[in-house]
Amino acid sequence: MTPRLGVTQDDQALADAVARYAAEAIAPEARAIDEEERSATCHVPGLAALGVMGMNLPERWGGAGVSPTAMLLSLVEISRACAATSSMIGAHYLGTDAVLLGGDDAQRAHWLPRAASGEWLAGFALTEPRGGSHPADLRTRAVREGNHYVIDGVKHFISNAAEARFLVVFAKTDADAGARGVSAFVVERDSPGLTVSSPEKLMGIRGGHAFEVAFESVRVPAANRLGAEGSGFRTAMKVLDNSRLDVAATALGIAEAALAAALAWARERRIAGEPLAERQGIQWMLADMKLRLEASWGLTMQALALRTAAQPFTLQSAMAKLHASEMVAFVADTALQIHGGYGFTREMPLERYVRDARILRIYEGSSEIQRNIIARIVLG
Secondary structure (H helix, E strand, O other): OOOOOOOOHHHHHHHHHHHHHHHHHHHHHHHHHHHHOOOHHHHHHHHHHOOHHHOOOOHHHOOOOOOHHHHHHHHHHHHHHOHHHHHHHHHHHHHHHHHHHHOOHHHHHHHHHHHHOOOOOEEEEOOOOOOOOOOOOOOOEEEEEOOEEEEEEEEEEEEOOOOOOEEEEEEEOOOOOHHHHEEEEEEEOOOOOEEEOOOOOOOOOOOOOEEEEEEEEEEEEHHHEEOOOOOHHHHHHHHHHHHHHHHHHHHHHHHHHHHHHHHHHHHHOEEOOEEHHHOHHHHHHHHHHHHHHHHHHHHHHHHHHHHHOOOOOHHHHHHHHHHHHHHHHHHHHHHHHHHHHHHHOOOOOHHHHHHHHHHHHOOOOOHHHHHHHHHHHHHO
16 A cells, blocks of 8 residues: 555554455455355454454454554555445444443443444434435434433434344434434333344445335433433544544555556456557556545545644534545546446456445535535535
């Protein structure tokens, strides 16, 4: 991988260790996971042994205590091998980030160490069937009854829901207060009244299983509410700032894999006795792929530097996610084009890269939502 400014030796050493594991244990399973729609949670034990399941958490709460840079580089390497596995990890980080950022010390001590160890998998239940891009317009309700809340509603496209030990669920505690009426709760997966559908039939990242989750009078202890009533929307937005960099990392990993495949093919494939790489048209395609990839790296590293310095990075995170998710579509498609008819076969990973990349322009805020965020901030 190209050397990056701001990456320490420790950051790179950890990313290299994850890259070796990904190449040896994850990449060989990627095609089967995709074709058989097997859950990428099969990789949790190995990833947990490397500390990956707790890379987003400080050591105080059982995490790996690594830098945001080391975490992002590690996600890039995992995504190079299997984007579905990266998606599963990202959903776990969403749930644990919500507890870290929105919870108190007692909640962090209870939920996070076993999540960081890989013993417990987390999920993040925000999206609903009628309001995917408008999270403040939730229909799920949480009504206080003594020392409990009773939750009713439906969540959609919830990753990890079947295997998760707990979900962080966002619900309206004040139906008339808009975003200020949203609260967050940690809900145990086996709570009575909580049901999970069969996995959705997905176009890509097929091993990153997503589900519909229904809540029918699910009783949740009031002690499981994260923060004050009405603080849930702010928590969700903080979590999404972080997760948009995770999405950018996934895009970077897929694009790095696609570019590497295109370069190898251009050098090896011969037409009329000459390598494809000798043809100017192919060279220009490769140059454009590398140019867009490096631009996404630059935006992502800028956002990462601000996050590491504990500075606001909402704008930079939105720009990184937007650019990277659109960049990877171009890079993966161009890599397939360079392979010609061979790229269109399932014997090669190019068609999987194209399919896996498509969701990145939708989840964690669609490209249109990222443009709204960017415009709102620059307009002041």
